[in-house]
Amino acid sequence: MSLTRTSLLASRTTRSLLSRRIPHHGTFKQLQRRCISLQALDANQNGRERVVVVGSGWAGYSLARDLDHSKYQIVVVSPRSYFVFTPLLASTSVGTLEFRTALEPIRSRRTKVEFFQAWADRVDFHSKTLTIEEAVEDPWQGRSLVSDRHADASPNQRAQEKQLEVKKGELFDVKWDKLIIALGCYNQTFGTQGVKENAFFLKDVGDARRIRNRLLSCFETAALPTTSEAMRKQLLNFAVVGGGPTGIEFSAEMHDLIGEDMKRIYPDLVKYAKITVYDVAPTVLSMFDEKLSKFAMNHFKREGIDIKTSHHVEELRKGSPVAVQQESNISEADDSCYTIKLKEEGEIGIGMCVWSTGLMVNPFVQKALDGKVKRDEKTGGIMTNERLQVKDSEDKGLVPNVYALGDCAVLEGTAYPATAQVASQKANWLAKRFNKGDIERSKFTYKDLGVMAYVGNSNAILQSSGTDISGRVAWFLWRSAYLAKSVSWRNRILIPVYWAVNWLFGRDVSRF
Amino acid sequence: MSLTRTSLLASRTTRSLLSRRIPHHGTFKQLQRRCISLQALDANQNGRERVVVVGSGWAGYSLARDLDHSKYQIVVVSPRSYFVFTPLLASTSVGTLEFRTALEPIRSRRTKVEFFQAWADRVDFHSKTLTIEEAVEDPWQGRSLVSDRHADASPNQRAQEKQLEVKKGELFDVKWDKLIIALGCYNQTFGTQGVKENAFFLKDVGDARRIRNRLLSCFETAALPTTSEAMRKQLLNFAVVGGGPTGIEFSAEMHDLIGEDMKRIYPDLVKYAKITVYDVAPTVLSMFDEKLSKFAMNHFKREGIDIKTSHHVEELRKGSPVAVQQESNISEADDSCYTIKLKEEGEIGIGMCVWSTGLMVNPFVQKALDGKVKRDEKTGGIMTNERLQVKDSEDKGLVPNVYALGDCAVLEGTAYPATAQVASQKANWLAKRFNKGDIERSKFTYKDLGVMAYVGNSNAILQSSGTDISGRVAWFLWRSAYLAKSVSWRNRILIPVYWAVNWLFGRDVSRF
Secondary structure, three states: OOOOHHHHHHHHHHHHHHOOOOOOOOHHHHHHHHOHHHHHHHHHOOOOEEEEEEOOOHHHHHHHHHOOOOOEEEEEEEOOOEEEOHHHHHHHHHOOOOHHHHEEEOOOOOOOOEEEEEEEEEEEOOOOEEEEEEOOOOOOOOOOOOOOOOOOOOHHHHHHHHHHOOOOOOEEEEEOOEEEEOOOOEEOOOOOEOHHHHOEOOOOHHHHHHHHHHHHHHHHHHOOOOOOHHHHHHHOEEEEEOOOHHHHHHHHHHHHHHHHHHHHHOOOOHHHOEEEEEOOOOOOOOOOOHHHHHHHHHHHHHHOOEEEOOOOEEEEEEOOOHHHHHHHOOOOOOOOOEEEEEOOOEEEEEOEEEEOOOEEOOHHHHHHOOOOEOEOOOOOOEEEOOOOEEEEOOOOOEEEEEEEOHHHEEEOOOOOOOOHHHHHHHHHHHHHHHHHOOHHHOOOOOOOOOEEEEEEOOEEEEEEOOEEEEEHHHHHHHHHHHHHHOOOHHHHHHHHHHHHHHHHHOOOOOOO | OOOOHHHHHHHHHHHHHHOOOOOOOOHHHHHHHHOHHHHHHHHHOOOOEEEEEEOOOHHHHHHHHHOOOOOEEEEEEEOOOEEEOHHHHHHHHHOOOOHHHHEEEOOOOOOOOEEEEEEEEEEEOOOOEEEEEEOOOOOOOOOOOOOOOOOOOOHHHHHHHHHHOOOOOOEEEEEOOEEEEOOOOEEOOOOOEOHHHHOEOOOOHHHHHHHHHHHHHHHHHHOOOOOOHHHHHHHOEEEEEOOOHHHHHHHHHHHHHHHHHHHHHOOOOHHHOEEEEEOOOOOOOOOOOHHHHHHHHHHHHHHOOEEEOOOOEEEEEEOOOHHHHHHHOOOOOOOOOEEEEEOOOEEEEEOEEEEOOOEEOOHHHHHHOOOOEOEOOOOOOEEEOOOOEEEEOOOOOEEEEEEEOHHHEEEOOOOOOOOHHHHHHHHHHHHHHHHHOOHHHOOOOOOOOOEEEEEEOOEEEEEEOOEEEEEHHHHHHHHHHHHHHOOOHHHHHHHHHHHHHHHHHOOOOOOO
């Protein structure tokens, strides 16, 4: 049986001591009941090894899908009920595609995985036990994270929370034969003041929905007669921080939305619209050849998108800049817009700041694995060998049967980027090894298949094994590649339908 | 110029007296700025009469679409940025269709209406002025309403709010030549304790999204090992209150979801699932012939959906029934499920209660129009003559140039039902009269085109001009009729694509 009876009984006792709301009788009866599902998990195992996969991104989801179900019982643990096809997220955030076309549910008629919608909380390598915390009603569902969800709780509070085991976030244990850690990273805000609270991120589908709603409500607010000219300018001034592919593709998609749809829907307002991309680095799209990144920058220039490199964001807050407040008689209390403060330019009033720069180590890696595994000094990621096996904290050997991949892992001695491509290649490789049982005979190597980015107005850039392509042809290849890469036939049908429908009739601007 | 300068100046003055946050200089400058958009509205009028349409449902949206733009300047005022095609809402609430296929944005490339996303707040029939309150950032966006959004504010507070004119909910005035009141009704809870707070309604797209998420999270919570057998039974026990077409169609769609998808995705859980429809009346679907309503009831019986007529809901609250708490050792504090209390059966633990019974008079009609127009004694609706012209409060004549239609209006001497069919027929008739300028020469009469309802498992019932059809053929006609009725070509393409995709691959169960 997978549940550690003693620990559960212990915490139950603590619970009745701490809370008078719990009836005192029947504790053991309840305990029996609460084990049923894990017993069912054990009963379902049928002699197969159990692989517990933590995370449902490019690494975890791909691995779970590729593993042979006749050989392994696969248990996915993730706070999200779906996998996000991240390359299409920017398209969904402006309505070029509908949100669900970028999603694959972990549970579906076809997949044969067991799934617990839960957070990984603690891990015990000796007893091969993962303690997980249910997350079905998690209020942050669908949003990417910037800080530990327990960040505001003191360590004492947190310990008490764990013992209390309240229904929201109840803990339970799952045993593994093999553990796969693939829970990704959080958004990095570099401690910049106000970013955590006020920026819009773009890593999960809930983020995309927030952006779509905000973008449209900026236009709708600007259309009100109660909105002053000065406020209008601020509301329709959009800042994107981060000149990587995500930031660039989002800017391009937003520019398409404004140029193709907003222009016709709000003809009087489109003159106020402005997009600026900020980056601390001296160039954007640094993973591309200079020729291609120049193409992108020139294309942006022609379309009127400003790229400001070597710029540093110091603060992001609600409300207008002080100077604008005074000049245009805007109330200090009016928080319709945001103010971004740049080291180089001072305060600027904006309608929205989309923040897509940098990754932060996952709090689970930071806290639950600290002192148990070797971690990369620079990124804080979990260090693995070339078989993706996790190294122990003293770097003397390996943690047996524990693997790490995706953005939370670093393959020792390499500098592979934290991309979907690396994550899914690792997942495919590991699944193949598990299925064949030949992991000792080979090593993972990354094969760079190239990079692509959409730059707007049906143009893209593409670089693969020495070939550089830019323009419409690259855009056609961009669309074809992602359509082909889409996981399900469902989405392979829906995506081109939405492309066609939105091209014919325009994007939907209903907001809810 | 449309803005009443004096009133605005007056309230501005009050504002600076009340709030020290507002800088004292530049009030007039700001005033000028704030008028720009209304000046633009005036400039755009080009000698046309201005028709202000309050509401964007079946009545308001249809009218605005049908009016001749060369003759009238049409201004739509609604807190929603879209029209909801209500017959498909039940399908979207379980994922048979995607939410946006039941929506039409008020603004689109094609429509030529002016739009303010705002609430109607006050009306002055003498000066022909409507005071409206902006609602772009309304937190209840997409949800249907059960009580006045200012219900918790005292009249004094409310008066102060109006004077303060805070940015969130700023007021402004629009003048009309013709005013159309078509702002519909709220949900009626008959004062039943806890319904307002705990029930799930189904009148708007946000409601549909809440239901879809809740339905799926009930299954996901039930799948957790920490969930007891007793809780599982409660979570998957669904109550629908109201045996009208909406309640019946929703039950049927939910039954399809469970029988077609949940059965495969949660094979161990489907045995717990149960749907019960409650109604105070002795029969359901009373608008249908006895033969058809019997067909529906027998069909439901075969499918295992209970219909309990002559049942009275007394309370709806969070948590399990007391008896279940004691018997199964469930904590009083555990609010994973709800308890519905029936006069006839006592307390029952349920996962969700969908409430679709009865309409409540709109607070705008109740408050802003009280004493200004004649109102129906029974429903509280606005009384109109057979030309949809609003009667004055003393029943001596008409309020000039003011019309009312949709669920908020009652045509004197008739008992037309509060349906989409009546609303859209009135809208079409009124638009035609306005376009031809011949309203004095004709009268509106309602032509009952019949009723349809989907009853699940590809069966429907249909009754039209003496013909009764039930079963698959009726279902085919049901789908064809609503597809044909869909407003935009966009949705006419997307709807059959979703029907096909979901039939082939199953409904999407991603939750965000």
